[in-house]
Amino acid sequence: MEHRVSDSISNTVKTAATQYASLVGKVVFITGGASGIGAAMVSAFVGQQSKVAFIDIDEQASAHLISTIKTANPNAQLWYRKVDVTDPDMLQLAILDASESLGGLDVLVNNVGNDARQDVENISAYDWHKCMQVNLDPAFFASQAALKIMREYASGSIINFSSINALIGPQQMTGYVTAKAGLMGMTKSLSRDFGVDNIRVNAILPGWVATDRQLASWLTEEEEQKWTDAMALKKRIEPEDVANLALFLASDNSAMITGQGINIDGGRT
Template structure:
């Protein structure tokens, strides 16, 4: 689907997306590619990521996205991917820290090792990706970092405390980094998706009872789709958001 808005300053930009191969990330990858950005994305979902690159080629985007297989739990691999993307596309000026995994876990089954693994997926790479792109954004004279939060903890959702803690902590990281990076023209914001109807969410969790919950919670009718999240990410990445930093931008149909 074509994005509703076109941001001329995003054409040719070097954009790095974590978890850009499926779900919301795939909508981000496509939306930025359709703006003419040079997108590099990392993911562990090989088949879906390769299919996405192919489908962007079929859309005849000017710069087909570059897929770099990478497990974000490996910070060395993440750093190498950021370097490679910068070498291929020029200094990265947009970082979308999108990857996460909302695996459910009962409180009594959580071990210290499991807890650390959830942080290694949902929290740690957000900081280390920002650290890795910093020299490139400094060289380029500025940039935009978008960290992905979640309404889950705001809605007091249970069944995944490691995830909700990691997602809540993203707000603190955003506000701290926004201060550290701001003088260098680098904006840092949190994008908070509502309950977004990705294929995975529909397959695993969106039961008829959940549909009723969405209807009761959202003030807007209809469903929040990955493309709605991508529209906000495009705005935050572009110069249209020039004086927006250290804030959270919620796209949840008015639920929270």
Template sequence: MTSPNPSYASYPSLIDRTVLISGGTTGIGADMVAQFVAQGAKVSFLGRNREAADALIASVVGEGTRHTPLFLQCDVCDIPALQAAINTARMHFGPISALVNNAANDQRQSIEETTVASWDNGMAVNLRHQFFAVQAVIEDMQTLGGGSIINLGSISWKNKTGGMPAYTTSKAAIQGLTRTLARDLGPHNIRVNTLVPGWVMTEKQIKLWLDDAGEREIDQMQCLKARLDSADISRMALFLAADDSKMCTAQDFIVDAGWS
């Protein structure tokens, strides 16, 4: 992908903008990498899967690509490693203007199966890194005169989804985190919003969780009957990172086809 899809919006303010995306090797994150690159942004992305990252870079770089994305192998649960990776991204592309806190794991566990270790891991992989990534880019955004932070949430807790208490709790907490960060960072012209996806048909979701009952649930609960894909979420992220949303902060932007 070397240029934006002509069916959708192009954002001139994203050209040469420095963007950092966590969990960018597969699923929604990988599509975000591709779409920001197509807009002409300088994209760094974090993840653990180097093979998937190399394939993604090969697929998005071509004639007309303005900036080749930078992959930084990193486990976001390891906060010192996360901080080091963000610093490497900064040294490579310059101060970070937009942060997309996307990394997460919607592991299923019943109440009875949840242990102290699995609970703490759920908080680490879904919530804790979002705060420390924000902390690591604040000075950059202040230097630039502003920035955009996009925290990925989930409709799961809104819909009272059972069977994964650590995940739904951590995702609910993200919206509280967003609102308090928006208040503290607003004086620096730093916007903080939560992007809340519905049930997105990524390869992982289709392989692990989607069955006939799930298909029926989607048809019953969504107002729009088409299936959500990663690009539907990425296009909202583009808007929130661009200057077009310059007066949007402390908000939830829900992309769920009307489920919640």
């Protein structure tokens, strides 16, 4: 979960290079939307004239994002609620309430996550279960709630956030990597279960994205250089790059894409 408030949030208020007619007026629900990739997606969907609901535990960051977007776009249709995603009932109720308030649900983006590092020998049972409660469980329970709504319209797009770390397996991230690998299995399975109702389920696997939190906590100059050396494209992955992929997967332009994991890592894998 992103909790860092920064003036750079204003950078997310941009118009995407591509405008998707199929996203105009669509209802989008994003978990972990207050900052980082989540904030970039909230802004990007608003730029498509979608109606955007988002949840986040961080009320301060959420209020700042809403204010920034509303200043740039007073007509933006936004819905926000503080939600602890480790509470499935609270999460599912938020999805139901947002859909009733905004008029349905067309797109669900399961973005929330926390990539905290920890040595394997120090991981307690509590630590392990908490990691799954944040990084894996919410995607299932949110998708379960979304199915009941999207089924009525026989259409919808669900976008899960995995990570290329599920493919690389870095040290000190066993819990996170396990959860993100699990999300890929969930994506494959749900695409079959939901496909009969014309609901698509895909996953985005970002590389190391230069969010404020990553820059403050992990992405040192040395680490960034090592990561960049392993990439085909020698530049940072920005939150807006990931948001643009989410727009495509949410739109009708990807109508026959489901059950897929798409890497956005500058050629790292």
